[in-house]
Amino acid sequence: MHADETTCQVLREEGKAAESISYMWIYLSGNDGLPPIILYDYQAGRAGKYAQQFLEGFHGMLQCDGYQGYNKVDNVLLVCCLDHCHRKFYEAIPAERRKKLKLLDINSEEEIKEPLLPKKEEIPGMIPAEVGLAYCNKLFFLEKQFRDLTPEERKDRCLETEVPVWESFYAWLEQLNPVKRSKLEKAVIYAKNHKKTLRNYLQDGRCEISNNAAERRAKSYAIGRKAFLFHTSTAGAEASAVMYSIVETAKAKNLNVFQYLYTVLLYMPDYKNEPAGIEKLLPWSDFIKERCSRLIDFENQTSEYHEPLPV
Incomplete structure (x- = not known):
C-alpha cells in the first residue's frame, strides 16, 4: 500500500x-x-x-x-520514498547550477539517456549535492527500465543492478562532512536515517522505489x-473524502468519471440496501466497465427509465 x-x-x-x-x-x-x-x-x-x-x-x-x-x-x-531523498539533494544545489541538471521522474513518458555515475577522479570537480543527485537519478533510470517486467523479473533485475549503486552511494555518504544546518546536511541526514527503509522496496518486485x-x-x-x-464543517470534509475516493478510483480504472457518477447516482436509490447491486456499481465491475468506458446515450437512461442491474 x-x-x-x-x-x-x-x-x-x-x-x-x-x-x-x-x-x-x-x-x-x-x-x-x-x-x-x-x-x-x-x-x-x-x-x-x-x-x-x-x-x-x-x-x-x-x-x-x-x-x-x-x-x-x-x-x-x-x-x-527515494523521491524525497532525491529532491533534498536537488534543492541543495545552487540555483544557477541546478538549471543545467535534470531531476528524473520515474513516471515521465519522456525518453531519457542513461545518467552516468561520476568517476572517482571527476567527483572533486562536482559539488557533493550533484553527486548525490547523480546516484538518485541512476536508480530512478534503472527502475524505469524495469517497469514493465513481472514482479519476479523486476526483483531479480533490481538486486542485480541497483544494489551496487546503493552500496556505492552509502560508501560515498560516509566520506562527507557537510556544513551544519545546510541543505546538504539535511539531505545526508535523511539518507542516513532511512538507510534501511529506502532499500526495503528491493524485497518485493511489486513494490516501487518512490511514493x-x-x-x-x-x-x-x-x-x-x-x-x-x-x-x-467536519461533515463537509468527510463528504469530500468520499467524493475524492470515488473519483480518483474511477480515474485509476480509466473510466469516464462523469458517466460513472451519473450511473452510480442513477442506480443507488434502488440498490443501496442490496450488496449484490452495490457490487455491480463498483468501478471494476464488468457492468461499469461496459457502461463507463465509452460514450453512451444518457437520454435513454433516466431516473424514470433505465435497465435494471444484472443481479
Missing part, C-alpha cells in the same frame, strides 16, 4: 480554531495486479495514530515518506483546495 497526507482547513471543528490545520490522509493499493483502490480519510490532525487506526488489520509493505508517524502502524514493513502514486493523489486534492479554500 501507499500512504500520504496533506493539509486542509475546517472552519467549524469542535475544539479547534477556524484557522488551525487539519489533514486529508490518502491510502491506495499498490502494484499487486488487483483493481486499484484510492481512499481519502479526513482527520483532525497528523498524529501517527490516525494511520494506525485506518490501517488496523493490514499486514504488508507500506510505502510512505520519512514521516515518523507511520512508525506507529503495526505489522507493516515501511518502504521509504509518487500517493503524492499524485494528494496533489489532486491540493488542486481542488486552491479553488474551494476550506471546508465549513
